[in-house]
Amino acid sequence: MSAATSTLPSNTAVPTGSALRAALVSEWTKLRSVRSTVWALVLTSAFTIGLSALFCWAFVNRDERRRDGSLRNFFEFDPTARSLRGVVLAQLAIGVLGVLVMSSEYATGMIRTSLAAVPNRRTLLAAKTIVLTAVSLVVGMASAFVAFLLGQAILDGENLGTSLSEPSVLRAVLGAGLYLTLIPMFGLALGTIVRRTPGAIATLFGIVLILPLLADAFPEPWDVRIGRLSPLNAGQAFFSVRYDPDLLTPTQGLLVFLGWVVASFVVAIVMLTKRDA
Amino acid sequence: MIELHGLTKRYGDTLAVDELTFDITPGCVTGFLGPNGAGKTTTMRMILGLDAPTKGTALVNGKPYTEHKFPLHEVGALLDAKALHGGRQAFDHLLCLAQSNGIGRKRVKTVLDLVGLADVANKRAGTFSLGMGQRLGIAGALLGDPGILMFDEPVNGLDPEGIVWIRTLLRWLASEGRTVFVSSHLMTEMAMTADRLIVVGRGKLIADATVDDFVSRGEQWHEVRSARPTELAALLGRAGASVEERGESSRVRGLTATQIGDIALSGGIAIYGLTEQRASLEEVFFELTGDSVEYHGMLGMPARGAA
Numbered sequence: 001m002s003a004a005t006s007t008l009p010s011n012t013a014v015p016t017g018s019a020l021r022a023a024l025v026s027e028w029t030k031l032r033s034v035r036s037t038v039w040a041l042v043l044t045s046a047f048t049i050g051l052s053a054l055f056c057w058a059f060v061n062r063d064e065r066r067r068d069g070s071l072r073n074f075f076e077f078d079p080t081a082r083s084l085r086g087v088v089l090a091q092l093a094i095g096v097l098g099v100l101v102m103s104s105e106y107a108t109g110m111i112r113t114s115l116a117a118v119p120n121r122r123t124l125l126a127a128k129t130i131v132l133t134a135v136s137l138v139v140g141m142a143s144a145f146v147a148f149l150l151g152q153a154i155l156d157g158e159n160l161g162t163s164l165s166e167p168s169v170l171r172a173v174l175g176a177g178l179y180l181t182l183i184p185m186f187g188l189a190l191g192t193i194v195r196r197t198p199g200a201i202a203t204l205f206g207i208v209l210i211l212p213l214l215a216d217a218f219p220e221p222w223d224v225r226i227g228r229l230s231p232l233n234a235g236q237a238f239f240s241v242r243y244d245p246d247l248l249t250p251t252q253g254l255l256v257f258l259g260w261v262v263a264s265f266v267v268a269i270v271m272l273t274k275r276d277a
Numbered sequence: 278m279i280e281l282h283g284l285t286k287r288y289g290d291t292l293a294v295d296e297l298t299f300d301i302t303p304g305c306v307t308g309f310l311g312p313n314g315a316g317k318t319t320t321m322r323m324i325l326g327l328d329a330p331t332k333g334t335a336l337v338n339g340k341p342y343t344e345h346k347f348p349l350h351e352v353g354a355l356l357d358a359k360a361l362h363g364g365r366q367a368f369d370h371l372l373c374l375a376q377s378n379g380i381g382r383k384r385v386k387t388v389l390d391l392v393g394l395a396d397v398a399n400k401r402a403g404t405f406s407l408g409m410g411q412r413l414g415i416a417g418a419l420l421g422d423p424g425i426l427m428f429d430e431p432v433n434g435l436d437p438e439g440i441v442w443i444r445t446l447l448r449w450l451a452s453e454g455r456t457v458f459v460s461s462h463l464m465t466e467m468a469m470t471a472d473r474l475i476v477v478g479r480g481k482l483i484a485d486a487t488v489d490d491f492v493s494r495g496e497q498w499h500e501v502r503s504a505r506p507t508e509l510a511a512l513l514g515r516a517g518a519s520v521e522e523r524g525e526s527s528r529v530r531g532l533t534a535t536q537i538g539d540i541a542l543s544g545g546i547a548i549y550g551l552t553e554q555r556a557s558l559e560e561v562f563f564e565l566t567g568d569s570v571e572y573h574g575m576l577g578m579p580a581r582g583a584a
Contacts, residue, residue, distance in 0.1 A: 014346075014347055014350040014379075015347060015350075015378070015379030015380075017379055019346045019347065022347070022376060022377050022378060022379050023377050025376040025377075026373045026374070026375075026376040026377035027373075029369060029372050029373040029376055030362075030365075030369075030373045033365045033366065033369035033370075033372075033373070034362060034364045034365055035364055036364070104362060105362070108359075108360070108361060108362045108363060109357055109359055109360035109361070110360060110361050110362045111360075112322075112325075112327055112356060112357065112360045113360045113361060113374065113417065114377075115325075115326070115327055116325050116326075116327070116348065116349075116352075116354055116356075117348070117349055117374050117377045117378055118377050119325075119326045119342055119343040119344075119345065119348055120343065276322075276327065276328040276329060277322075277327040277328070
C-alpha cells in the first residue's frame with residue numbers, strides 16, 4: 001500500500017515495433033472486455049439465424065391454397081432472400097456495436113485516456129476499425145451461412161429450398177455476411193462523428209430504416225431512384241437472388257453501399273483529427 | 278521536462294489559457310495552482326495533445342506529445358479518475374492501455390500491487406469508490422514507468438488517508454528524479470507537497486516561485502493586545518508604524534516586537550499580548566489571484582485587507 005516502500009523497476013526501454021500493431025492488440029482487449037460486445041454479437045447471430053428460420057417456417061406453414069394456388073407467387077419466391085431476412089434486424093444490433101466502439105469512449109471519458117495512450121488519432125481509428133471489422137466478418141459470415149442453411153432445411157420440407165450451387169445464391173449469402181461486416185463500420189464512423197451514443201444510434205437507425213420510407217415522399221420515378229440508394233436497399237440488391245427492378249444490380253448495390261461507408265469515414269477522420277477530445 | 282511556450286487557448290471570446298511560458302523541470306514537484314476556471318486543466322489537456330492550442334507550443338521531452346509513438350513511456354497522466362469505461366475490469370482497463378504502448382501483463386500486475394488494488398483487479402472499474410478510481414488512474418500513469426508525471430487535482434474528494442498516500446507518492450516520484458506536475462486549487466495542499474509553485478489566474482501566469490519564496494512574500498505584522506489600544510496606536514503611529522485597530526487587538530506594521538514593547542512601556546500602557554504574524558500561504562494565494570477568480574460566491578472572496 002505504501003508507495004514509499006515500493007520501488008519501480010528502473011526505466012523500461014521504450015519498445016520498438018509498430019504503433020498500429022500495439023493499438024490493434026489494445027483494441028481487441030477493449031472489445032472483448034465489455035459486456036455490450038458479447039450482447040451485440042449474440043443478438044446479431046440470434047436475429048440473423050432465429051428470425052430467418054422463423055420466416056421460413058412461417059412461409060412453409062402458410063395456408064396451402066395461398067402458397068400453391070398461384071404460379072406467379074411461386075416464381076417470385078426467393079428462398080435465399082427469405083432465409084436471410086433476419087439481417088434487417090441483425091444489422092441494428094451489430095450496427096450499434098460499431099457505434100459503441102467509439103461513442104462509449106466519449107460517454108465514459110475513456111477517450112481522453114485512450115488518446116493519451118495512442119495520440120495519433122488515425123492510428124486509434126484504424127485499430128478500432130480493423131478489430132471491429134474482423135470480428136463482424138467472422139460473426140456476420142457465420143450467421144449468414146447458418147441462417148441460409150437452416151432456412152433451406154426448413155423450406156426443403158416443402159421442396160421450396162435452394163442450394164449454394166444454384167446461380168447467384170452463394171453471392172447473395174456472402175453479400176449478407178458482407179453487409180453485416182460493413183454496417184458496423186458505418187456505425188463506427190457515425191459514433192465518431194456524433195460522439196453521443198443515443199444520437200449516433202438514432203442517426204444509424206434513421207439512415208438505415210427511415211431513409212427508404214422517406215424516399216416514398218418523392219414523385220415517381222424519383223421515389224424508386226432515391227429509395228434504392230439507401231444503405232439497406234443497396235444492400236438488399238446484393239443479398240437477394242431474384243432480380244427486383246426497383247433495386248440496383250448487385251454490383252451497383254455493393255458500390256453504393258461502400259460509398260456510404262467510405263463517405264462516413266472521410267467525415268469521421270476529419271472530425272476526429274480536427275476536434276478537441 | 279515539459280516546455281510551454283506562449284501556450285494559448287481561446288474558446289470563442291474567452292481566453293482560457295493566455296500566453297503561458299514556463300518549463301517544468303525534473304527532480305521536483307511543481308504545483309500548478311489557481312482558482313477553478315483558471316485554465317489548469319486546459320493547459321494539461323494541451324500538453325497531452327487532447328486539445329489543440331490556439332497559439333504556442335507544448336513540448337514533452339523535446340517534441341509535441343502527439344509525436345511520441347509510445348507516449349506512456351514519456352508521460353504518465355491522470356486528468357480525470359472517471360475517464361474510463363466503468364464496465365471494464367480494472368485489470369483489463371490497465372491491460373488495454375499497456376498493450377497500446379507495448380507494455381506487458383507483468384507490468385500491469387506490478388502497478389496494481391503498487392497502488393494497492395491487486396485484490397480488486399477483477400472488479401469492474403465502475404464499482405470503485407473515488408479513492409480507488411484515483412488509485413487506478415495513478416496505476417495507469419505509472420504503467421510506462423515514465424520520467425514525467427502529471428496529475429490534475431489528484432487529492433480532490435479523497436479521504437485523509439488517500440491524501441497522505443498521494444502526497445507521499447508525489448514526493449517519492451520526484452525524489453527519484455522524475456518530473457512531477459500537479460495541479461490544485463488548494464494552496465495549503467500544494468505547500469505540503471510541492472517545491473515550486475506556478476500560479477495562474479484567468480489563464481495568465483501570475484507567479485512562478487519556490488514555496489519558500491511564497492512564504493516570505495507574505496506580509497508580516499504584529500498582533501498587539503493592550504489596555505488602551507487607541508492611545509497606544511497614537512504612540513506607535515508617531516514612531517512610524519501603521520496601526521489597524523481590530524476590536525480586541527491591533528495589527529501593527531513597520532515596527533519590531535522590541536520597538537512596540539518599548540514604546541508601550543514608555544507610554545505606561547500595559548501589553549497583554551504581542552505576537553508576530555505572517556500571512557498564510559492561503560492569503561498570499563488570495564492576494565495573487567483575487568482579481569482573477571472566475572466565479573465569486575454571493576459573499577465574494579473574503580476581502581483580505583491585511584494582505
